[in-house]
Amino acid sequence: xxxxxxxxxxxxxxxxxxxxxxxxxxxxxxxxxxxxxxxxxxxxxxxxxxxxxxxxxxxxxxxxxxxxxxxxxxxxxxxxxxxxxxxxxxxxxxxxxxxxxxxxxxxxxxxxxxx
Amino acid sequence: xxxxxxxxxxxxxxxxxxxxxxxxxxxxxxxxxxxxxxxxxxxxxxxxxxxxxxxxxxxxxxxxxxxxxxxxxxxxxxxxxxxxxxxxxxxxxxxxxxxxxxxxxxxxxxxxxxxxx
Numbered sequence: 001x002x003x004x005x006x007x008x009x010x011x012x013x014x015x016x017x018x019x020x021x022x023x024x025x026x027x028x029x030x031x032x033x034x035x036x037x038x039x040x041x042x043x044x045x046x047x048x049x050x051x052x053x054x055x056x057x058x059x060x061x062x063x064x065x066x067x068x069x070x071x072x073x074x075x076x077x078x079x080x081x082x083x084x085x086x087x088x089x090x091x092x093x094x095x096x097x098x099x100x101x102x103x104x105x106x107x108x109x110x111x112x113x114x115x
Numbered sequence: 116x117x118x119x120x121x122x123x124x125x126x127x128x129x130x131x132x133x134x135x136x137x138x139x140x141x142x143x144x145x146x147x148x149x150x151x152x153x154x155x156x157x158x159x160x161x162x163x164x165x166x167x168x169x170x171x172x173x174x175x176x177x178x179x180x181x182x183x184x185x186x187x188x189x190x191x192x193x194x195x196x197x198x199x200x201x202x203x204x205x206x207x208x209x210x211x212x213x214x215x216x217x218x219x220x221x222x223x224x225x226x227x228x229x230x231x232x
Contacts, residue, residue, distance in 0.1 A: 033219045043206065045159075045223035091158060100172075101147065101212050101219045105158045 029096030121224025
């Protein structure tokens with residue numbers, strides 16, 4: 001079984017500043033993958049960043065980076081130099097190899113970037 | 116990144132009719148596709164996993180006779196909502212897995228908003 005918890009239903013940040021979104025998870029799998037997806041007002045789900053649990057190095061994609069703490073089962077997303085286009089719902093998700101690549105999503109965090 | 120096309124984007128139908136939603140992977144082959152349902156301001160709820168050439172696997176509580184899934188080719192999966200009722204009104208999203216299970220990346224369609232009158 002897999003569970004994902006996002007404890008921040010809403011967050012806001014000023015343009016150009018940095019914000020961190022929290023996520024904790026639980027899984028019984030030894031090999032699993034963690035994801036952050038964003039869903040802007042268009043409702044198109046967009047992959048932001050992906051982390052393989054067996055890799056210790058934190059994933060980075062341009063302004064987006066993660067802080068992966070495997071022992072604590074924590075997977076936070078840091079957005080640097082926030083832009084207005086980053087306004088969206090952000091979902092943390094986990095997927096394990098033996099679960100047939102099924103994604104389990106958290107409840108989501110609505111991020112608003114203010115000008 | 117890989118592109119997944121979902122059609123139609125919006126459909127309005129009368130109660131009792133059936134509606135078909137298509138999900139296509141445009142630039143990759145997808146042996147596995149997924150169908151989700153999303154209520155306003157909520158997360159995605161997995162309805163079923165669609166495997167090419169075999170029967171779909173439905174999540175607990177999802178009626179397979181109500182939500183018919185067909186995955187006839189490596190690039191196309193369809194979801195048919197049969198005898199739709201107002202409570203079936205929702206946002207339906209498909210995704211397709213690109214690559215092997217080890218890569219495990221799902222790419223999503225733009226979703227279909229279904230309104231049943």
